[in-house]
Amino acid sequence: MEGKNVLITGGSQGLGRALGRSLARRGHRVVLVARGQEALDRVVQEIREEGGVAHGVVADLGDQEAIYPLAGQAAALIGPIEVLVHNASTLGPTPLRLLMDTECEDLLHTLEVNLVGPFRLTKALAGHMALVGRGLVLHVSSDAAIQAYPRWGAYGVSKAALDHLSRTWAAELAEAGVRVLAIDPGEMDTAMHQAAMPEADRTQLPDPIQVAARLVQVIEAPARWPSGGRVVLSEVRS
Numbered sequence: 001m002e003g004k005n006v007l008i009t010g011g012s013q014g015l016g017r018a019l020g021r022s023l024a025r026r027g028h029r030v031v032l033v034a035r036g037q038e039a040l041d042r043v044v045q046e047i048r049e050e051g052g053v054a055h056g057v058v059a060d061l062g063d064q065e066a067i068y069p070l071a072g073q074a075a076a077l078i079g080p081i082e083v084l085v086h087n088a089s090t091l092g093p094t095p096l097r098l099l100m101d102t103e104c105e106d107l108l109h110t111l112e113v114n115l116v117g118p119f120r121l122t123k124a125l126a127g128h129m130a131l132v133g134r135g136l137v138l139h140v141s142s143d144a145a146i147q148a149y150p151r152w153g154a155y156g157v158s159k160a161a162l163d164h165l166s167r168t169w170a171a172e173l174a175e176a177g178v179r180v181l182a183i184d185p186g187e188m189d190t191a192m193h194q195a196a197m198p199e200a201d202r203t204q205l206p207d208p209i210q211v212a213a214r215l216v217q218v219i220e221a222p223a224r225w226p227s228g229g230r231v232v233l234s235e236v237r238s
């Protein structure tokens with residue numbers, strides 16, 4: 001299949017890194033976004049050494065001023081973005097805490113990074129997708145969007161809102177040919193999982209590479225799922 005231009009937020013580690021590497025191996029061109037330059041450079045280097053096309057852009061999704069420059073830079077590096085993966089996310093302060101112990105500022109920051117940042121970035125990039133009549137926007141969510149787990153309040157609220165943002169974008173962009181999906185990756189052995197549940201047995205958790213392989217299937221054949229839907233990656237079969 002023809003390689004696509006893909007922007008992945010949170011591309012320096014965990015699922016974003018695994019997805020970037022998997023997509024680049026299959027001939028897609030990727031722009032990876034994160035705040036930390038060093039880890040981002042390492043992933044870009046790994047991909048280039050394997051013959052893939054990758055670029056890193058340092059940006060904070062929670063910073064309003066960073067979003068339009070990021071969108072412009074990404075398109076300048078690989079061409080118009082055809083697939084946008086909103087993968088970067090924050091848990092808020094850890095150890096995770098009860099709502100009663102959550103500062104309003106921490107809830108606001110979690111919403112800025114996990115919800116408002118993706119909203120701004122879609123606004124910056126979906127116009128071109130609509131103009132050419134095709135595009136794919138993926139919102140990486142969590143089962144915490146659906147289940148109310150004690151201590152996961154700020155994160156869960158942000159992911160529940162992200163799911164609804166996804167459904168609403170899908171309804172509004174359907175006629176323009178832009179597909180929008182929410183993705184539940186399931187648990188993975190990543191830094192985020194360790195920060196949230198340090199006591200978990202890591203040997204029982206899937207490697208993000210396995211999860212990324214399923215996400216690649218969604219990116220390459222998104223029409224298998226109705227736009228606006230929620231894809232549980234553990235249920236995706238090739």
Ligand SMILES: NC(=O)c1ccc[n+]([C@@H]2O[C@H](COP(=O)([O-])OP(=O)(O)OC[C@H]3O[C@@H](n4cnc5c(N)ncnc54)[C@H](OP(=O)(O)O)[C@@H]3O)[C@@H](O)[C@H]2O)c1
Nearest residue numbers: 010012013014015034035036060061088089187188190192
């Ligand atoms: N791991 C799990 O078990 C699990 C389960 C369900 C859902 N998820 C979801 O899956 C996605 C990936 O999770 P993961 O476990 O791979 O996370 P991770 O290992 O913590 O990686 C997060 C990535 O996002 C970047 N990032 C964080 N805050 C950012 C910000 N403000 N601006 C830009 N980039 C930022 C990080 O780099 P910098 O720190 O350098 O910015 C890093 O590249 C997330 O949406 C998460 O909610 C994960």
